[in-house]
Amino acid sequence: MRKSFIAENPSVLWFLLALSGFTLGVVVLSEAGGVAVLSTSFVKTLGKTLCLCLIAVAMDVVWGYCGILSLGHFAFFGIGGYAIGMWLMYARTETIVLESLASQVIPPTPQEISDAIGNQIFGVVGSSEFPAIWAFADSLFLQLAMVVLVPGLLALVFGWLAFRSRVTGVYLSILTQAMTLALALYLFQNDSGLRGNNGLSGLQNIPGFESTPQATISIVFFLASAFALGAGYVFFAWLLSGKMGSVVKGIRDNEARVRFLGYNVESYKLLIFTVTAIISGIAGALYYPQAGIINPGEIAPIASIYLAVWVAIGGRGRLYGAVIGAAVVSLLSSWFTGGGAPDINLGFYTIQWTDWWLVLLGLSFVAVTLFFPKGIGGLFDYLVRKQP
Amino acid sequence: MTTLLEVSGVSVTFDGFRAINNLSVQFAEAELRAIIGPNGAGKTTFMDIVTGKTRPDEGRVIWGERNISLLGLSESQIAQEGIGRKFQKPTVFEDQTVRQNLAMALKNPRGPFAVILHRKTAQNAARIEDIAEETGLSDQLTRTAGELSHGQKQWLEIGMLLAQDPRLLLVDEPAAGMTVEEREKTTDILRRAAETRAVVVVEHDMEFVRRLNCKVTVLHEGSVLAEGSLDHVTSDKTVIDVYLGRSDA
Numbered sequence: 183m184r185k186s187f188i189a190e191n192p193s194v195l196w197f198l199l200a201l202s203g204f205t206l207g208v209v210v211l212s213e214a215g216g217v218a219v220l221s222t223s224f225v226k227t228l229g230k231t232l233c234l235c236l237i238a239v240a241m242d243v244v245w246g247y248c249g250i251l252s253l254g255h256f257a258f259f260g261i262g263g264y265a266i267g268m269w270l271m272y273a274r275t276e277t278i279v280l281e282s283l284a285s286q287v288i289p290p291t292p293q294e295i296s297d298a299i300g301n302q303i304f305g306v307v308g309s310s311e312f313p314a315i316w317a318f319a320d321s322l323f324l325q326l327a328m329v330v331l332v333p334g335l336l337a338l339v340f341g342w343l344a345f346r347s348r349v350t351g352v353y354l355s356i357l358t359q360a361m362t363l364a365l366a367l368y369l370f371q372n373d374s375g376l377r378g379n380n381g382l383s384g385l386q387n388i389p390g391f392e393s394t395p396q397a398t399i400s401i402v403f404f405l406a407s408a409f410a411l412g413a414g415y416v417f418f419a420w421l422l423s424g425k426m427g428s429v430v431k432g433i434r435d436n437e438a439r440v441r442f443l444g445y446n447v448e449s450y451k452l453l454i455f456t457v458t459a460i461i462s463g464i465a466g467a468l469y470y471p472q473a474g475i476i477n478p479g480e481i482a483p484i485a486s487i488y489l490a491v492w493v494a495i496g497g498r499g500r501l502y503g504a505v506i507g508a509a510v511v512s513l514l515s516s517w518f519t520g521g522g523a524p525d526i527n528l529g530f531y532t533i534q535w536t537d538w539w540l541v542l543l544g545l546s547f548v549a550v551t552l553f554f555p556k557g558i559g560g561l562f563d564y565l566v567r568k569q570p
Numbered sequence: 571m572t573t574l575l576e577v578s579g580v581s582v583t584f585d586g587f588r589a590i591n592n593l594s595v596q597f598a599e600a601e602l603r604a605i606i607g608p609n610g611a612g613k614t615t616f617m618d619i620v621t622g623k624t625r626p627d628e629g630r631v632i633w634g635e636r637n638i639s640l641l642g643l644s645e646s647q648i649a650q651e652g653i654g655r656k657f658q659k660p661t662v663f664e665d666q667t668v669r670q671n672l673a674m675a676l677k678n679p680r681g682p683f684a685v686i687l688h689r690k691t692a693q694n695a696a697r698i699e700d701i702a703e704e705t706g707l708s709d710q711l712t713r714t715a716g717e718l719s720h721g722q723k724q725w726l727e728i729g730m731l732l733a734q735d736p737r738l739l740l741v742d743e744p745a746a747g748m749t750v751e752e753r754e755k756t757t758d759i760l761r762r763a764a765e766t767r768a769v770v771v772v773e774h775d776m777e778f779v780r781r782l783n784c785k786v787t788v789l790h791e792g793s794v795l796a797e798g799s800l801d802h803v804t805s806d807k808t809v810i811d812v813y814l815g816r817s818d819a
Contacts, residue, residue, distance in 0.1 A: 435663055438657075439661045441645040442646075442649050446646045446680065
C-alpha cells in the first residue's frame with residue numbers, strides 16, 4: 183500500500199540521473215579528465231552554476247512552496263562565502279608569511295607572525311590588526327561551522343521577529359531586502375573587518391594544495407557542488423514530500439485556514455526560512471572558492487532579485503524548475519555579458535548585448551509572469567499529460 | 571447539559587464602531603444552535619473573537635470544564651483546544667487533493683517536526699474514508715479540491731472541520747450559494763455532527779434555519795436580542811422590528 187519515496191516522486195530520480203550524467207560528462211571532457219575539451223575556467227563556471235542551482239532550489243522552497251518572497255537569500259549565500267573565504271585567505275597568507283620569514287636569522291615570534299599576516303590581509307584597508315570576527319579564521323573546522331551557523335542564526339532571529347509580528351507579502355520582501363542592503367553597506371565599510379569593498383580574494387588557492395593544478399581543483403569543487411546540489415535536492419524533496427509539503431503549500435495558499443486548523447504557521451515559516459538560509463550559506467561556501475573572490479557587491483539586493491527571477495522563469499513550486507531557471511538564465515547571462523553573443527548591427531544602431539542583456543532578461547521575466555506563470559518547468563506538464 | 575463555551579460581557583470597538591456590545595451567550599455540549607441577525611449585527615466578529623482572530627476590549631470567553639480563558643491563546647492554540655471554524659467562502663486548499671486536504675486537518679500532532687516525520691497510517695486512512703463518506707465525497711478523494719463544485723467545496727471544508735474532531739464547530743453561512751438538494755444534504759451533515767459536539771451555525775437564510783430545527787439566537791447591534799425556538803423568536807415584536815421587518819428572507 184505504502185509507496186516508496188522515489189516511486190511517489192519520480193522527478194527526483196530523473197533529476198539525479200540527469201545530474202549524474204551531466205557531472206560524468208563534464209569530468210570526462212575536462213582537462214583533468216584527459217579529453218580537455220572544456221577549459222578549466224569553463225569547468226569553474228559550470229561548478230558555480232551548480233551552486234547557483236542549489237540556492238535557487240532553496241529559494242523555490244521558501245518562495246514557490248511556502249510563499250515567502252525573500253529578497254535576502256543571497257545575503258546568506260554571501261555570508262557562507264565570507265565564512266569559508268576567511269579561512270582560505272588566512273591559511274594561505276600564513277603559508278606565504280612563514281615562507282618569507284623562514285630565511286631570517288632569528289626565528290620570528292608568534293606575535294611577529296601574526297602581525298605580518300595581519301599586515302598582508304588588512305594592509306589594503308590601512309590596518310594590520312585582526313578584527314574580533316577573525317578569531318576563528320585559523321580553524322577550518324570552526325569556519326565551516328560558521329558557514330552553517332551564521333546564516334542559520336541570522337535567519338532564525340530575523341525570521342522570528344518578522345513572522346511573530348505577522349509581517350507578510352510585499353512588506354516582508356521589503357524587510358528582507360532592507361536586511362540585505364544593510365549587510366552589504368556594512369561590509370562596504372573599511373572598518374567592517376572584512377576588507378571593505380576589496381572583499382576577500384585569492385580564494386581559488388586552496389591551502390595545502392599549492393602544487394595541485396587548478397584543473398584538478400576545479401574538478402574537485404565541481405564534483406562537490408554537484409554532490410551538494412543532488413543532496414540538497416533530495417533533502418528538500420523529502421522534506422516536502424508528505425504532510426509537511428501539504429502544510430507548507432497550505433500556508434502559501436491560505437495562511438488563515440492553516441492557522442484555524444491548529445497549525446502554528448509562524449513556526450513552520452521560521453523553520454523553512456532558516457533551513458533554506460543554511461542551504462544558501464553552504465551553496466555560497468562552495469561557490470566563492472570557484473569564483474576566487476568575494477566582495478560586498480555580491481550581496482547587493484539585486485543579486486537576490488535575480489534569484490527570484492531565475493526561480494520565476496524556471497517555474498515556481500517545482501524543484502527542478504528552479505534548477506532549470508538558475509542554470510539557463512545564469513549561463514545565458516554570462517554568455518551575453520561576457521561578449522559571447524555577437525552584436526546585432528541594425529544599420530542605424532548596434533545592439534551590444536553587454537548593455538542589452540538586462541533589457542532582454544527583464545522582458546523575458548515580464549513575458550513569463552504574464553503568459554507562462556508556470557515557467558519553463560511548466561513544459562513538463564505537457565509532456566506528462568501527452569502520455570496515455 | 572454542561573456549558574462548553576461561555577461568552578460574557580464582551581465588547582469590541584473598531585474605529586469607534588461598536589461591533590460587539592456587552593455580548594453574553596452560552597453554548598452547551600452537543601447542541602445545534604443557529605445565530606441570525608441583520609448585516610452588521612456582529613455575527614462574524616463574534617466568531618473572530620471566539621477563534622482568536624480579534625481581541626475584545628473587555629469581557630470573558632471561557633472554554634470547557636477546566637474553564638480556560640480563550641483570550642490569551644493564539645488562533646492555532648484555540649483550534650487545538652477543539653474549536654473548528656468554517657469560513658463564509660469555501661476555503662479549501664485548491665491545489666491539493668481532497669485526501670490531502672482531509673489528511674492535513676486530521677487530529678494529529680501539529681508541531682513542525684512531528685509533521686515532517688509523519689507517515690501515513692491505516693488508521694488515518696480509515697478515518698479519512700469515514701469523513702469522506704459522511705460528507706458525500708467518497709468518490710472524490712483523489713480529485714484536486716479546486717475542481718470540486720461549490721457545494722462539494724463547502725462539504726470538504728465541513729469535512730476538514732470534522733477531521734479536526736473539534737468539540738465546537740463554528741460554521742459561517744454554509745448554505746450560501748447552494749442548490750435546494752445541496753442545502754438538504756448540508757443540513758443532514760450538520761445535524762449529524764451536532765449529535766456528538768456543539769455546532770453553531772451563523773446564517774442569513776431563514777428557510778435553512780427552519781430546517782435545522784434548533785435553538786436560535788438573534789444578534790442585533792452586537793448583543794443578544796432574543797433567544798429560543800425559531801417560532802418563539804420570530805413572533806417576538808422587537809425581532810420583527812429590527813430584523814424581519816427589513817429582511818426579504
